[in-house]
Amino acid sequence: MGQAGGGFGRRGMVAGAAGLVASLLVSGDATGAAGAGPDGGGEQGHGRRHGRGDGKPPRGRVRAEEFRGMWVATVTNRDWPSRPGLSAADQRAELTALLDRAVERRLNTVILQVRPTADALWPSPYEPWAQCLTGVQGKDPGWDPLGTAVTEAHRRGLLLHAWFNPYRVATHADPARLAADHPARRNPDWVVTYGGKLYYDPGLPQVRRFVQDAMLDAVRRYDIDAVHFDDYFYPYPVAGEAFDDDAAYEAHGGGFPDRAAWRRDNIDLLIRETAQRVKAVKPDVAFGVSPFGIWRNATTDPLGSDTRGLQTYDALHADTRKWVKQAWIDYVVPQLYWHIGFGAADYATLVPWWSDVVRGTGVHLYVGEALYRAGDPAAPAAWQDPAELSRHLALAAGHDGVLGHAFFGARDVVADRIGAMARVVADHYPTPVRPPGW
Secondary structure (H helix, E strand, O other): OOOOOOOOOOOOOOOOOOOOOOOOOEOOOOOOOOOOOOOOOOOOOOOOOOOOOOOOOOOOOOOOEOEEEEEEOOHHHOOOOOOOOOOHHHHHHHHHHHHHHHHHOOOOEEEEEEEOOOOEOOOOOOOOEOHHHHOOOOOOOOOOHHHHHHHHHHHOOOEEEEEEOOOEEEOOOOHHHOOOOOHHHHOHHHEEEEOOEEEEOOOOHHHHHHHHHHHHHHHHHOOOOEEEEOOOOOOOOOOOOOOOOHHHHHHHOOOOOOHHHHHHHHHHHHHHHHHHHHHHHOOOOEEEEOOEOOOOEOOOOOOOEOOOEOOHHHHOOOOHHHHHHOOOOOEEOOEOOOOOOOOOOOHHHHHHHHHHHHOOOOOEEEEEEOHHHOOOOOOOHHHHOOOHHHHHHHHHOOOOOEEEEEEOOHHHHHHOOOOHHHHHHHHHOOOOOEOOOO
16 A cells, blocks of 8 residues: 555556535635535636636647546436336446446546445445345345446456445434344444434444445455545534534543544544555555545645635545545545636646645545536536536646546436537547556
8 A cells, every 4th residue: 555656556457448425615705516416515606717728638648547437326326226126137237338338438447336325235244235226225136236347347448446435324314214234223322313314423443343344345255446435524514513423532532632633533544444454355456535625725724725615624524635645545536526717616726736745655646527517507607618627637637646537427427418528538538548557
């Protein structure tokens, strides 16, 4: 872990050819964001413009190796399956159609959400079958989605990154709606209700161990190429509510200056221990995180970015910069879900900031791109321009630390509402390439 090149070097595959549920709360002059999935909000504000042009890369900047990823969200059936209760044959057909579309778009990696709400898209001995498959949590769908996804992705020359959400238990607040044998029902002291949802308490060591065990089962069983975490650690703040971890803090918070420092340590332990355990099981499996795009604002911390948004260090207790600097992770995919020129969180500001963070660490930087915003009538004017995303890639090509991009999400890659993805492919993906280091 953390070796030169970001700890990769597993496959010599040539590519045959991404919410992330992130609510961005921007402080200051705008409230913006970018919820890529069912919990998201809307971005406001425009600001100055940077890097305008046709979106094509500078001459000679086409890379021989490049990460080209697509997230496939299963929570609330966001990307796949299209609805719960489809037959096994129909679910499989939809999945392979998404893989085929990734190949057509000259992508090389699919990031499949396999543990959306403390349930599983494989026959797990730890957790029930995922509700998104049959509509009934715990009901056997009659096939093995993760096993099939790995086989079919590799058959097409695609890497398969298994995407896990560590602590979310349910997008509702009723434990009685969980499967009867759900670990959260067997261990109610593990669960915190917050913002109308259920979460495992990250402050309990037994919870941290359990979620690692549950995820590592998939690493042992399947030939996955990476373990992938999204941006949810402690939950996004809900106005007027406190996350009730008093008992855990009383039991385990001694020796820390305050609760925030203890919470950050809990998430640090999750990341460091998961990395170590993944490498102990399969050293060639990568470990990556796709965090919210702002670590801290420079007005709070001189090491932060020139932004005015929610700070993942303070709000989610996720010290994402530290994980990169310590090389606990192999790759980072910050969700830079804002347009070029957005005043509170400018894409053109955050790309160089993250490129500087990874410099000299061996950690790969891939940029998370908000394809789902392109053509969204609720998004600002910049997102109505089919060339906006192409300009993102052209801008990022000027920073050597950026080794590729991931697009949220799969249904938007398929629908391509205003042709933004087609423009990216035409301008930047003339031929298939393999991911960096594979």
